[in-house]
Amino acid sequence: xxxxxxxxxxxxxxxxxxxxxxxxxxxxxxxxxxxxxxxxxxxxxxxxxxxxxxxxxxxxxxxxxxxxxxxxxxxxxxxxxxxxxxxxxxxxxxxxxxxxxxxxxxxxxxxxxxxxxxxxxxxxxxxxxxxxxxxxxxxxxxxxxxxxxxxxxxxxxxxxxxxxxxxxxxxxxxxxxxxxxxxxxxxxxxxxxxxxxxxxxxxxxxxxxxxxxxxxxxxxxxxxxxxxxxxxxxxxxxxxxxxxxxxxxxxxxxxxxxxxxxxxxxxxxxxxxxxxxxxxxxxxxxxxxxxxxxxxxxxxxxxxxxxxxxxxxxxxxxxxxxxxxxxx
Numbered sequence: 001x002x003x004x005x006x007x008x009x010x011x012x013x014x015x016x017x018x019x020x021x022x023x024x025x026x027x028x029x030x031x032x033x034x035x036x037x038x039x040x041x042x043x044x045x046x047x048x049x050x051x052x053x054x055x056x057x058x059x060x061x062x063x064x065x066x067x068x069x070x071x072x073x074x075x076x077x078x079x080x081x082x083x084x085x086x087x088x089x090x091x092x093x094x095x096x097x098x099x100x101x102x103x104x105x106x107x108x109x110x111x112x113x114x115x116x117x118x119x120x121x122x123x124x125x126x127x128x129x130x131x132x133x134x135x136x137x138x139x140x141x142x143x144x145x146x147x148x149x150x151x152x153x154x155x156x157x158x159x160x161x162x163x164x165x166x167x168x169x170x171x172x173x174x175x176x177x178x179x180x181x182x183x184x185x186x187x188x189x190x191x192x193x194x195x196x197x198x199x200x201x202x203x204x205x206x207x208x209x210x211x212x213x214x215x216x217x218x219x220x221x222x223x224x225x226x227x228x229x230x231x232x233x234x235x236x237x238x239x240x241x242x243x244x245x246x247x248x249x250x251x252x253x254x255x256x257x258x259x260x261x262x263x264x265x266x267x268x269x270x271x272x273x274x275x276x277x278x279x280x281x282x283x284x285x286x287x288x289x290x291x292x293x294x295x296x297x298x299x300x301x302x303x304x305x306x307x308x309x310x311x312x313x314x315x316x317x318x319x320x321x322x323x324x325x326x327x328x
Contacts, residue, residue, distance in 0.1 A: 004031070004035075004036075004039040005043050006070050006073060007029060008025055008029070008036065008039055008040060009043065009071070009074050010074050011024075011025060011028060012050075012059060012060045013060065013074055017059060018059065019053060019056040019057040019058060019059045021057035021058075022037075022058065023057075024057070025057075046064055046068060046070070047062075047063070047066065048060065048062065048063060048064065049061040063243070064243070065134065065215070065239070065242065066115060066133065066134070066242070067087075067115050067243065067246060068243055071244075071247075072085065072246050072247045075244050076250060077251055083109070083110075083111060083254070084106075084107070084109070084110035084111065085110070085111050085250075086101065086111065086112045086113065087113055087114075088112065088115070089114070089115050090115065090116040091114045091116075091117060091118070092117065092118050092119040093117055093118075093119050094112040094114050094117065094137050094138055094139035095139045095195055095207050095209040096119070097114070097139070098141045098209075099195075099207065101141070102141065102207075106141075108141050108142055108143045108205075109140065109141060109142050109143075110141050111141070111250060112141070113136075113137070113138050114137045114138075115137075116137070117211075133215075133216065133220075134214055134216050134231075134233075134242060135211070135214050135215070135216060136211070136212040136214055136242065137210075137211050138209070138210045138211075138246070138249070138250075139207050139208065139209045140208040140254075140257070141205070141206070141207050141208075142205075142206045143203075143204065143205060143206070144206050144257075144261055145204075146202065146203050146261065147202060147203070148202075148203060151194075151196065151203060151206075152303045152304045152319070154194060154206075154208075155180050155192055155208075156176075156178070156179060156269075156273060156300065157265050157273075158192060158208060158253065159176050159179075159182065159276075160176060160269065160272040160276055161256040161272070162182065162190075162192075162210070162249065162252065162253075162256075163175070163176055163182060163272075163276040165248060165249065165252045166182070166232070167276075169245060170232055170235065170236050170240060171236065172184055172235050172236060174189070174235075174276065175276050175277070175278035176273070176277055177278050177279060177323070177325075178277070178297075178300065178323060179304070179306070180194075183278055184232075184235045185235070187227075187228060188228060188229050189212065189213045189229065189230050189231055189235065190210065190211060190212040190213065191210075192210055192211075194206070194207070194208050194209070210249070210253075212249075213230065213231040213232065214232050215231060215239050215240055216231050216233070217234070218230070218234055273299075273300060277299060277300075279297035279306070279323065279325065280298065280299045281298075282296065282297055282325055283296055283297075283326035284296070284297045284308065284323050284326060285323070285324050286306070286308060286318055286321045286322065286323045286324075287321055287322045288320065289321075293310070294326070295309050295310040295311070295316070296308065296309045297323075298315050301317060303319070305317040305318055305319045306321070
């Protein structure tokens with residue numbers, strides 16, 4: 001059931017810079033003008049600012065810069081507004097919280113969103129730097145019931161889809177570093193981590209984790225990351241609407257997931273990956289266990305493995321490993 005605060009917010013957003021009369025809001029909600037005022041006070045406590053003019057009504061002056069559940073729901077398309085979103089001010093890891101929710105039999109699909117993580121997960125057991133204020137930490141949880149062999153390109157497809165969204169939303173040209181990093185002009189602004197539990201020959205639970213540096217300033221990064229990482233605000237030169245971006249990402253992830261499950265992604269995958277692939281045609285070094293491989297990246301194969309052409313000119317395939325670009 002939609003809350004009065006959500007209804008008020010949607011009415012004001014729908015009218016843009018125009019005023020909405022208190023009488024109209026009261027009629028919409030079936031309550032008194034005093035009741036409307038009380039619910040608007042609740043919105044003010046969340047960081048909203050309103051202008052009230054006699055004989056005109058209310059309009060929004062400012063929305064919260066931080067992640068806000070009402071704003072994200074308001075920006076979601078009508079068919080997506082029923083998405084189950086779990087909101088957390090802070091957690092150890094959204095992927096870990098997703099696992100706890102699965103263990104407690106929470107119905108899927110659902111999304112875990114947090115303003116801050118204390119133990120955000122990266123690849124190879126690393127910790128993802130996850131401060132509060134202006135970033136996005138999310139885990140999307142599904143039960144796809146697909147055979148494990150189908151999942152080899154899942155993270156790659158999701159990454160290509162998200163790069164396409166960021167390119168259009170932020171008007172920048174991001175890139176993908178195989179298999180799960182999002183970059184802009186040589187610096188990382190996002191990472192993905194897919195974790196799954198397998199039952200016999202099927203994927204039982206699938207957790208797709210996403211961390212994006214959205215609005216922190218460069219000096220907010222630890223010294224150890226300052227030369228390697230960036231944020232979307234730095235990339236665009238201006239703050240990014242975190243709530244609108246989050247709603248767009250929720251919609252895109254669910255759409256991309258549906259396309260992957262029913263196989264519709266196959267026709268678009270290769271072109272989309274090649275559009276954002278940072279490595280193709282460049283000298284790279286890949287660490288695969290204790291093995292070090294140097295060569296020229298040649299894109300990916302149908303199973304999502306990275307192709308590297310060595311000195312002998314023959315491509316080698318790698319389904320896992322850590323790759324870095326060789327600097328000129």
